[in-house]
Amino acid sequence: MRILILGASSYAGQAIAKTLAENHEVYGTYHTHRKSCLAENKMFQMQLGDSDSIKNILDQIQPQIIISSLRGDFQLQLEVHSIIADYLLTNKAGKIIFMSSSNVFDAAMEKPHYESDKTNSQSDYGKFKMVCEHMLQDKLKERCVIIRIPQIFGKNCPRILKLTEDTENNTSIITCPNLYMNYTTDVQIAEWIAYITKENLSGIFHIGTKDTCNYMRFQSELSRILKLKEPVFQKEVSSRKRFQAVLPGRKEIPEKLHMNVTDLLEYLGQVQK
Incomplete structure (x- = not known):
């Protein structure tokens, strides 16, 4: 399976790339530093705001799964994710795995949260992640997987x-x-994403300690x-x-990954x- 990791040089992105490359054809993007386990010819420089380069990377790789671990300007990230959603809709195949955050609940901190809870944020970061989640879910439905994580x-x-x-x-x-x-680790995130990919699971997942x-x-x-x-x-x-806290409540994930x-x-x- 061809997988494209946006932000493969990030801390979590490197672990995801290393794990998935064992069983898949994995490509990645980076902004400044090409730091990854992937070969040089499988890493593409991508600038947020350069829509042509993003579209060219998608056309060249034609990924079946896109994993977004991007960082940077919120509005530019939102534009990238809109391009990705349109690409997946046009190709009528593939899915996106979007890395979100526990901050989507930072205006509702009276209790821990599970996957089915309604998001409620007061921070700029949390609100941005909420907007991305809703846009991708509205456009792609079951072809959008949301991963919410606490501190890595x-x-x-x-x-x-x-x-x-x-x-x-x-x-x-x-x-x-x-x-x-x-809390979570880079390795736990990578192992969960590998399992979600292998089993073709969909929906929202909270990856972290129980x-x-x-x-x-x-x-x-x-x-x-x-x-x-x-x-x-x-x-x-x-x-x-x-x-x-974003506690894991999905029953499909085996106990050994918790x-x-x-x-x-x-x-x-x-x-x-």
């Missing part, structure tokens, strides 16, 4: 590198002891497991318990050595 962790991920730097320098870390989150952990405790535990110095926290305390927060922390301790 993994080997040498940006968040771990920043935590390491902050603890070494005794830099205050803003944290929220009353904010409960779930449980939550308050953000301050998670950072403390992660620092301990990675043998970092104790973080210096600047606490932003809320009077009520809040959640930014994890809880303890599993994730143990995994990070192993891969970061």
Whole structure:
């Protein structure tokens, strides 16, 4: 199967490309740095806002599945996704897997959220992801897969590198002891997408731990497991318990692809050595 990953040089995009390339013909795009496991002739430079180059890449590869892990200007991203939807409609085949975010629920933080919950966001980022979700679903129906993810962790991920730097320098870390989150890894995202692709599943999926952990405790535990110095926290305390968590509720995903927060922390301790 021919798969095109938009943003294959991103942190999650690299893991997705590596996993899918084991069984599929995988191509990717990058903006500045061609950082990927894919061969040079399978990576295409793409500029947001250059609709002709995007259309040329689609015409040249003729992908059966398009995975969007794009970053950048929101309006330009929206235009790219509109082009992709029109391309898929014209070809009457193929689907898109759109990487969304837990931020689509950031105006409704009184509880964790599952796939069937109605989105409600107050942030610019969350509202942008909501608009993309709705546009793709309206145009493509069952040929659109929505992937919602919480914070991503993994080997040498940006968040771990920043935590390491902050603890070494005794830099205050803003944290929220009353904010409960779930978490995911680049590898878990890649494995879920590989399974969704293999089984030709459709709809909305939340990829992350099955449980939550308050953000301050998670950072403390992660620092301990990675043998970092104790973080210096600047606490932003809320009077009520809040959640930014997209919990997985789909029954089609096998148990071996699930994890809880303890599993994730143990995994990070192993891969970061």
